[in-house]
Amino acid sequence: MKPATKLETQPAVSPEALVRPEVLTMAAYHVADARGMVKLDAMENPYRLPEGLRAEVAKLAAEAALNRYPDPGGAELKRRLHAVMGVPEGMALMLGNGSDEIIQVLTLALARPGAVVMSVEPTFVMYRMLAVAAGLEYVGVPLRPDFTLDGEALLAAIERHRPALLWLAYPNNPTGNLFDRSSLERVLDAAPGVVVMDEAYHAFAGTSYLPELGRRPNVLVMRTLSKLGLAGLRLGFLAGPPAWLNEFDKLRLPYNVNVLSQLVCEAVLAHPDVLDAQARSLVQARGELATALAAIPGVTVFPSAANFLLFRIANAPAVFQGLKARGVLVKNLSGAHPLLADCLRVTVSSPEENRVFLEALRAAR
Numbered sequence: 001m002k003p004a005t006k007l008e009t010q011p012a013v014s015p016e017a018l019v020r021p022e023v024l025t026m027a028a029y030h031v032a033d034a035r036g037m038v039k040l041d042a043m044e045n046p047y048r049l050p051e052g053l054r055a056e057v058a059k060l061a062a063e064a065a066l067n068r069y070p071d072p073g074g075a076e077l078k079r080r081l082h083a084v085m086g087v088p089e090g091m092a093l094m095l096g097n098g099s100d101e102i103i104q105v106l107t108l109a110l111a112r113p114g115a116v117v118m119s120v121e122p123t124f125v126m127y128r129m130l131a132v133a134a135g136l137e138y139v140g141v142p143l144r145p146d147f148t149l150d151g152e153a154l155l156a157a158i159e160r161h162r163p164a165l166l167w168l169a170y171p172n173n174p175t176g177n178l179f180d181r182s183s184l185e186r187v188l189d190a191a192p193g194v195v196v197m198d199e200a201y202h203a204f205a206g207t208s209y210l211p212e213l214g215r216r217p218n219v220l221v222m223r224t225l226s227k228l229g230l231a232g233l234r235l236g237f238l239a240g241p242p243a244w245l246n247e248f249d250k251l252r253l254p255y256n257v258n259v260l261s262q263l264v265c266e267a268v269l270a271h272p273d274v275l276d277a278q279a280r281s282l283v284q285a286r287g288e289l290a291t292a293l294a295a296i297p298g299v300t301v302f303p304s305a306a307n308f309l310l311f312r313i314a315n316a317p318a319v320f321q322g323l324k325a326r327g328v329l330v331k332n333l334s335g336a337h338p339l340l341a342d343c344l345r346v347t348v349s350s351p352e353e354n355r356v357f358l359e360a361l362r363a364a365r
Protein backbone atom coordinates (compact mmCIF):
# COMPACT_ATOMS: atom_id res chain seq x y z
CA MET A 1 0.00 0.00 0.00
CA LYS A 2 3.00 2.27 -0.40
CA PRO A 3 1.62 4.38 -3.31
CA ALA A 4 -1.42 5.39 -1.26
CA THR A 5 0.77 6.62 1.59
CA LYS A 6 2.87 8.58 -0.84
CA LEU A 7 -0.25 10.19 -2.34
CA GLU A 8 -1.44 11.31 1.07
CA THR A 9 1.80 13.03 1.91
CA GLN A 10 1.82 15.11 -1.27
CA PRO A 11 0.77 18.72 -0.74
CA ALA A 12 -2.68 19.40 -2.13
CA VAL A 13 -2.67 21.70 -5.15
CA SER A 14 -5.94 23.55 -5.47
CA PRO A 15 -7.29 24.88 -8.77
CA GLU A 16 -7.11 28.34 -7.19
CA ALA A 17 -3.34 28.02 -6.99
CA LEU A 18 -2.81 27.20 -10.66
CA VAL A 19 -5.75 28.36 -12.79
CA ARG A 20 -5.34 31.92 -14.10
CA PRO A 21 -7.23 34.47 -11.99
CA GLU A 22 -9.24 35.79 -14.97
CA VAL A 23 -10.52 32.26 -15.53
CA LEU A 24 -11.31 31.67 -11.85
CA THR A 25 -13.53 34.75 -11.79
CA MET A 26 -15.26 33.87 -15.08
CA ALA A 27 -18.71 32.31 -15.25
CA ALA A 28 -19.26 29.57 -17.84
CA TYR A 29 -21.52 30.50 -20.77
CA HIS A 30 -24.96 29.79 -19.39
CA VAL A 31 -27.30 27.54 -21.35
CA ALA A 32 -30.77 27.13 -19.82
CA ASP A 33 -32.35 23.69 -19.53
CA ALA A 34 -35.02 23.65 -22.23
CA ARG A 35 -36.39 20.10 -21.93
CA GLY A 36 -40.11 20.05 -22.69
CA MET A 37 -40.22 23.79 -23.33
CA VAL A 38 -41.17 25.89 -26.34
CA LYS A 39 -37.60 26.97 -26.92
CA LEU A 40 -37.40 30.63 -27.92
CA ASP A 41 -34.16 31.61 -26.18
CA ALA A 42 -31.38 30.90 -28.69
CA MET A 43 -32.44 32.19 -32.12
CA GLU A 44 -32.81 28.73 -33.57
CA ASN A 45 -34.75 28.24 -36.79
CA PRO A 46 -37.91 26.24 -35.87
CA TYR A 47 -38.08 24.53 -39.26
CA ARG A 48 -36.43 21.27 -40.24
CA LEU A 49 -35.16 20.36 -43.69
CA PRO A 50 -37.64 19.11 -46.30
CA GLU A 51 -38.11 15.33 -46.63
CA GLY A 52 -36.03 14.93 -49.81
CA LEU A 53 -33.05 16.76 -48.38
CA ARG A 54 -33.29 14.79 -45.13
CA ALA A 55 -33.09 11.54 -47.11
CA GLU A 56 -30.03 12.89 -48.90
CA VAL A 57 -28.43 13.77 -45.55
CA ALA A 58 -29.15 10.25 -44.26
CA LYS A 59 -27.45 8.71 -47.26
CA LEU A 60 -24.44 11.00 -46.92
CA ALA A 61 -24.09 10.08 -43.25
CA ALA A 62 -24.38 6.37 -44.01
CA GLU A 63 -21.69 6.51 -46.67
CA ALA A 64 -19.34 9.02 -45.01
CA ALA A 65 -15.75 7.95 -44.37
CA LEU A 66 -15.98 8.29 -40.61
CA ASN A 67 -12.73 6.34 -40.24
CA ARG A 68 -10.87 9.19 -41.96
CA TYR A 69 -10.01 12.65 -40.74
CA PRO A 70 -12.00 15.39 -42.48
CA ASP A 71 -10.54 17.62 -45.17
CA PRO A 72 -8.35 19.81 -42.91
CA GLY A 73 -9.43 23.16 -44.34
CA GLY A 74 -12.82 22.19 -45.79
CA ALA A 75 -11.79 23.14 -49.34
CA GLU A 76 -14.94 21.88 -51.09
CA LEU A 77 -17.25 23.47 -48.54
CA LYS A 78 -15.37 26.76 -48.86
CA ARG A 79 -15.81 26.68 -52.64
CA ARG A 80 -19.55 26.20 -52.13
CA LEU A 81 -19.79 29.00 -49.56
CA HIS A 82 -17.84 31.33 -51.83
CA ALA A 83 -20.40 30.87 -54.59
CA VAL A 84 -23.61 30.65 -52.53
CA MET A 85 -22.84 33.57 -50.20
CA GLY A 86 -21.41 35.76 -52.97
CA VAL A 87 -17.98 36.27 -51.40
CA PRO A 88 -16.08 38.77 -53.59
CA GLU A 89 -13.37 37.43 -55.88
CA GLY A 90 -9.92 37.43 -54.28
CA MET A 91 -11.20 37.19 -50.70
CA ALA A 92 -10.24 34.15 -48.60
CA LEU A 93 -12.41 32.06 -46.27
CA MET A 94 -11.70 30.33 -42.98
CA LEU A 95 -14.14 27.85 -41.44
CA GLY A 96 -14.90 27.56 -37.75
CA ASN A 97 -16.68 25.10 -35.51
CA GLY A 98 -19.38 27.72 -35.17
CA SER A 99 -18.41 31.37 -35.41
CA ASP A 100 -17.64 31.23 -31.68
CA GLU A 101 -14.48 29.33 -32.58
CA ILE A 102 -13.52 32.03 -35.08
CA ILE A 103 -13.89 34.66 -32.35
CA GLN A 104 -11.51 32.59 -30.23
CA VAL A 105 -8.96 32.19 -33.05
CA LEU A 106 -8.85 35.94 -33.84
CA THR A 107 -8.62 36.86 -30.18
CA LEU A 108 -5.67 34.51 -29.65
CA ALA A 109 -3.92 35.67 -32.82
CA LEU A 110 -4.13 39.34 -31.79
CA ALA A 111 -3.36 38.78 -28.08
CA ARG A 112 -0.15 40.78 -27.92
CA PRO A 113 0.61 42.09 -24.43
CA GLY A 114 -1.36 45.30 -23.90
CA ALA A 115 -3.64 44.80 -26.90
CA VAL A 116 -7.24 45.98 -26.57
CA VAL A 117 -10.38 44.28 -27.86
CA MET A 118 -13.36 46.58 -28.32
CA SER A 119 -17.05 46.41 -29.09
CA VAL A 120 -20.24 48.19 -28.16
CA GLU A 121 -22.43 47.19 -25.25
CA PRO A 122 -24.77 45.49 -24.87
CA THR A 123 -23.61 43.06 -27.54
CA PHE A 124 -22.69 39.42 -28.05
CA VAL A 125 -21.04 38.22 -24.82
CA MET A 126 -18.40 35.97 -26.39
CA TYR A 127 -16.32 38.94 -27.59
CA ARG A 128 -15.68 39.95 -24.00
CA MET A 129 -15.50 36.46 -22.56
CA LEU A 130 -12.82 35.26 -24.99
CA ALA A 131 -10.83 38.52 -24.78
CA VAL A 132 -10.71 38.28 -20.99
CA ALA A 133 -9.86 34.57 -21.20
CA ALA A 134 -6.89 35.45 -23.41
CA GLY A 135 -5.68 38.02 -20.86
CA LEU A 136 -6.61 41.00 -23.04
CA GLU A 137 -8.13 44.30 -22.06
CA TYR A 138 -11.75 44.60 -23.21
CA VAL A 139 -13.46 47.94 -23.75
CA GLY A 140 -17.24 48.02 -24.26
CA VAL A 141 -18.60 51.35 -25.52
CA PRO A 142 -22.24 51.85 -24.46
CA LEU A 143 -24.93 52.20 -27.10
CA ARG A 144 -27.51 54.96 -26.67
CA PRO A 145 -30.56 54.08 -24.54
CA ASP A 146 -32.51 53.30 -27.74
CA PHE A 147 -29.64 50.95 -28.73
CA THR A 148 -28.50 53.03 -31.68
CA LEU A 149 -24.76 53.46 -32.19
CA ASP A 150 -23.15 56.34 -30.33
CA GLY A 151 -20.74 57.11 -33.15
CA GLU A 152 -18.96 59.96 -31.34
CA ALA A 153 -18.37 57.86 -28.21
CA LEU A 154 -17.08 54.94 -30.28
CA LEU A 155 -14.75 57.18 -32.30
CA ALA A 156 -13.41 58.72 -29.08
CA ALA A 157 -12.83 55.26 -27.57
CA ILE A 158 -11.06 54.10 -30.73
CA GLU A 159 -8.79 57.15 -30.61
CA ARG A 160 -8.02 56.58 -26.94
CA HIS A 161 -7.53 52.78 -26.87
CA ARG A 162 -6.38 51.99 -30.45
CA PRO A 163 -8.07 48.55 -30.42
CA ALA A 164 -6.27 45.70 -32.19
CA LEU A 165 -9.68 44.08 -32.71
CA LEU A 166 -13.12 45.68 -33.02
CA TRP A 167 -16.25 43.51 -33.15
CA LEU A 168 -19.45 44.93 -34.60
CA ALA A 169 -22.47 42.63 -34.72
CA TYR A 170 -24.60 43.72 -37.70
CA PRO A 171 -27.48 43.32 -36.78
CA ASN A 172 -26.54 43.48 -33.11
CA ASN A 173 -27.41 40.79 -30.55
CA PRO A 174 -29.24 41.10 -28.12
CA THR A 175 -30.76 44.34 -29.40
CA GLY A 176 -31.68 43.21 -32.94
CA ASN A 177 -31.03 46.52 -34.70
CA LEU A 178 -28.71 47.48 -37.55
CA PHE A 179 -26.35 50.34 -36.82
CA ASP A 180 -26.52 53.42 -38.98
CA ARG A 181 -24.31 53.03 -42.06
CA SER A 182 -22.89 56.53 -42.14
CA SER A 183 -21.71 56.27 -38.50
CA LEU A 184 -20.24 52.85 -39.29
CA GLU A 185 -18.37 54.25 -42.29
CA ARG A 186 -16.60 56.75 -40.04
CA VAL A 187 -15.80 54.03 -37.51
CA LEU A 188 -14.40 51.72 -40.19
CA ASP A 189 -12.24 54.56 -41.53
CA ALA A 190 -10.92 55.40 -38.06
CA ALA A 191 -10.27 51.89 -36.70
CA PRO A 192 -6.52 51.23 -36.58
CA GLY A 193 -6.82 47.44 -36.19
CA VAL A 194 -8.89 44.53 -37.44
CA VAL A 195 -12.64 45.17 -37.64
CA VAL A 196 -14.99 42.21 -37.90
CA MET A 197 -18.56 42.75 -39.03
CA ASP A 198 -20.35 39.82 -37.35
CA GLU A 199 -23.26 39.02 -39.66
CA ALA A 200 -24.77 36.09 -37.77
CA TYR A 201 -28.25 37.40 -38.72
CA HIS A 202 -27.55 38.44 -42.32
CA ALA A 203 -30.34 36.22 -43.69
CA PHE A 204 -32.94 38.33 -41.90
CA ALA A 205 -31.31 41.73 -42.38
CA GLY A 206 -31.41 42.45 -46.11
CA THR A 207 -28.08 44.29 -45.93
CA SER A 208 -24.46 43.21 -45.59
CA TYR A 209 -20.85 44.31 -45.67
CA LEU A 210 -19.83 41.19 -47.61
CA PRO A 211 -19.98 42.88 -51.04
CA GLU A 212 -17.67 45.61 -49.70
CA LEU A 213 -14.89 43.24 -48.65
CA GLY A 214 -11.55 44.37 -50.02
CA ARG A 215 -12.46 48.05 -49.99
CA ARG A 216 -10.74 48.46 -46.63
CA PRO A 217 -7.80 46.10 -45.99
CA ASN A 218 -8.58 45.55 -42.29
CA VAL A 219 -12.32 44.87 -42.47
CA LEU A 220 -13.52 41.25 -42.34
CA VAL A 221 -16.97 39.67 -42.36
CA MET A 222 -18.01 36.72 -40.20
CA ARG A 223 -21.13 34.63 -40.70
CA THR A 224 -22.64 31.43 -39.33
CA LEU A 225 -25.14 28.86 -40.54
CA SER A 226 -26.51 28.54 -36.97
CA LYS A 227 -29.30 31.13 -37.12
CA LEU A 228 -30.08 30.07 -40.67
CA GLY A 229 -31.25 26.60 -39.62
CA LEU A 230 -28.12 24.48 -39.06
CA ALA A 231 -27.20 25.30 -35.45
CA GLY A 232 -26.57 21.63 -34.71
CA LEU A 233 -23.83 21.34 -37.32
CA ARG A 234 -21.67 24.16 -35.90
CA LEU A 235 -20.38 25.97 -38.96
CA GLY A 236 -19.20 29.54 -39.06
CA PHE A 237 -16.94 31.28 -41.54
CA LEU A 238 -14.75 34.32 -41.81
CA ALA A 239 -14.24 36.12 -45.12
CA GLY A 240 -11.57 38.68 -45.82
CA PRO A 241 -8.23 39.56 -47.35
CA PRO A 242 -5.90 36.52 -47.58
CA ALA A 243 -3.09 38.38 -45.78
CA TRP A 244 -5.14 38.30 -42.55
CA LEU A 245 -6.72 34.89 -43.00
CA ASN A 246 -3.37 33.20 -43.68
CA GLU A 247 -2.20 34.31 -40.22
CA PHE A 248 -5.44 33.41 -38.42
CA ASP A 249 -5.53 30.01 -40.09
CA LYS A 250 -2.33 29.01 -38.26
CA LEU A 251 -4.25 29.03 -34.97
CA ARG A 252 -7.28 27.12 -36.23
CA LEU A 253 -7.06 23.56 -34.93
CA PRO A 254 -6.62 21.03 -37.73
CA TYR A 255 -9.84 19.19 -38.62
CA ASN A 256 -11.98 21.70 -36.67
CA VAL A 257 -15.02 21.07 -38.90
CA ASN A 258 -15.95 17.41 -38.77
CA VAL A 259 -16.72 15.06 -41.67
CA LEU A 260 -20.49 15.06 -41.16
CA SER A 261 -20.75 18.84 -40.83
CA GLN A 262 -18.75 19.35 -44.01
CA LEU A 263 -20.83 16.86 -46.00
CA VAL A 264 -24.22 17.99 -44.75
CA CYS A 265 -23.46 21.71 -45.10
CA GLU A 266 -22.30 21.12 -48.68
CA ALA A 267 -25.49 19.21 -49.47
CA VAL A 268 -27.78 21.83 -47.93
CA LEU A 269 -25.91 24.70 -49.59
CA ALA A 270 -26.52 22.98 -52.94
CA HIS A 271 -30.17 24.02 -52.33
CA PRO A 272 -29.81 27.57 -50.98
CA ASP A 273 -33.46 28.24 -51.81
CA VAL A 274 -34.52 25.96 -48.91
CA LEU A 275 -32.91 28.00 -46.12
CA ASP A 276 -33.68 31.27 -47.92
CA ALA A 277 -37.38 30.45 -48.03
CA GLN A 278 -37.36 29.60 -44.31
CA ALA A 279 -35.61 32.90 -43.56
CA ARG A 280 -38.18 34.81 -45.64
CA SER A 281 -41.06 33.25 -43.73
CA LEU A 282 -39.36 34.15 -40.42
CA VAL A 283 -38.98 37.77 -41.58
CA GLN A 284 -42.72 37.80 -42.34
CA ALA A 285 -43.44 36.26 -38.93
CA ARG A 286 -41.17 38.84 -37.26
CA GLY A 287 -43.39 41.67 -38.51
CA GLU A 288 -46.55 39.95 -37.32
CA LEU A 289 -45.06 39.08 -33.93
CA ALA A 290 -43.75 42.63 -33.43
CA THR A 291 -47.20 44.07 -34.16
CA ALA A 292 -48.96 41.65 -31.81
CA LEU A 293 -46.37 42.19 -29.09
CA ALA A 294 -46.56 45.98 -29.33
CA ALA A 295 -50.35 45.77 -28.96
CA ILE A 296 -50.01 44.28 -25.46
CA PRO A 297 -50.36 47.12 -22.94
CA GLY A 298 -47.06 47.97 -21.24
CA VAL A 299 -44.85 46.31 -23.83
CA THR A 300 -42.21 48.24 -25.81
CA VAL A 301 -40.78 46.39 -28.80
CA PHE A 302 -37.43 47.47 -30.26
CA PRO A 303 -36.85 47.45 -34.04
CA SER A 304 -35.26 44.22 -35.26
CA ALA A 305 -33.48 43.15 -38.45
CA ALA A 306 -32.76 39.71 -36.97
CA ASN A 307 -34.80 36.58 -36.15
CA PHE A 308 -35.57 37.75 -32.62
CA LEU A 309 -37.28 40.63 -30.87
CA LEU A 310 -36.09 42.53 -27.83
CA PHE A 311 -38.88 43.99 -25.74
CA ARG A 312 -39.29 45.84 -22.46
CA ILE A 313 -42.01 44.98 -19.97
CA ALA A 314 -42.54 45.91 -16.32
CA ASN A 315 -41.19 43.29 -13.88
CA ALA A 316 -39.42 41.40 -16.66
CA PRO A 317 -37.79 38.82 -14.32
CA ALA A 318 -41.21 37.85 -12.95
CA VAL A 319 -42.70 37.76 -16.45
CA PHE A 320 -39.79 35.54 -17.53
CA GLN A 321 -40.60 33.12 -14.71
CA GLY A 322 -44.30 33.29 -15.56
CA LEU A 323 -43.53 32.35 -19.17
CA LYS A 324 -41.32 29.52 -17.99
CA ALA A 325 -44.08 28.21 -15.73
CA ARG A 326 -46.29 28.13 -18.86
CA GLY A 327 -43.69 26.13 -20.78
CA VAL A 328 -42.14 28.96 -22.80
CA LEU A 329 -38.43 29.70 -22.56
CA VAL A 330 -37.18 33.15 -23.65
CA LYS A 331 -34.01 34.99 -22.64
CA ASN A 332 -34.10 37.23 -19.59
CA LEU A 333 -31.69 40.11 -20.17
CA SER A 334 -32.75 42.16 -17.19
CA GLY A 335 -29.57 42.51 -15.15
CA ALA A 336 -27.25 41.68 -18.05
CA HIS A 337 -26.56 45.40 -18.63
CA PRO A 338 -28.06 48.62 -17.21
CA LEU A 339 -29.46 49.53 -20.65
CA LEU A 340 -31.31 46.19 -20.72
CA ALA A 341 -33.31 46.73 -17.54
CA ASP A 342 -36.65 44.90 -17.78
CA CYS A 343 -35.79 43.52 -21.22
CA LEU A 344 -36.61 40.05 -22.57
CA ARG A 345 -35.54 38.58 -25.91
CA VAL A 346 -37.67 36.15 -27.85
CA THR A 347 -36.77 34.16 -30.97
CA VAL A 348 -39.16 34.60 -33.89
CA SER A 349 -40.53 31.13 -34.54
CA SER A 350 -43.31 29.43 -36.48
CA PRO A 351 -46.78 31.06 -36.40
CA GLU A 352 -47.95 28.32 -33.94
CA GLU A 353 -45.07 28.83 -31.50
CA ASN A 354 -45.38 32.61 -31.75
CA ARG A 355 -49.06 32.27 -30.82
CA VAL A 356 -48.22 30.05 -27.83
CA PHE A 357 -45.67 32.64 -26.70
CA LEU A 358 -48.11 35.56 -27.06
CA GLU A 359 -50.81 33.74 -25.10
CA ALA A 360 -48.38 32.83 -22.35
CA LEU A 361 -47.15 36.44 -22.21
CA ARG A 362 -50.67 37.87 -21.92
CA ALA A 363 -51.29 35.46 -19.04
CA ALA A 364 -47.93 36.01 -17.35
CA ARG A 365 -47.71 39.79 -17.28
Ligand SMILES: *Cc1c(COP(=O)(O)O)cnc(C)c1O
Nearest residue numbers: 098099100124173200224226236
Ligand atom coordinates in the same frame (compact mmCIF):
# COMPACT_ATOMS: atom_id res chain seq x y z
C1 LIG B 1 -25.25 33.32 -32.27
C2 LIG B 1 -24.18 34.32 -32.54
C3 LIG B 1 -22.87 33.91 -32.86
C4 LIG B 1 -22.37 32.50 -32.69
O1 LIG B 1 -22.83 31.62 -33.58
P1 LIG B 1 -22.26 30.14 -33.75
O2 LIG B 1 -21.84 30.11 -35.16
O3 LIG B 1 -23.41 29.26 -33.44
O4 LIG B 1 -21.10 29.94 -32.82
C5 LIG B 1 -21.95 34.89 -33.19
N1 LIG B 1 -22.27 36.18 -33.20
C6 LIG B 1 -23.50 36.61 -32.88
C7 LIG B 1 -23.80 38.07 -32.89
C8 LIG B 1 -24.49 35.69 -32.53
O5 LIG B 1 -25.69 36.13 -32.15
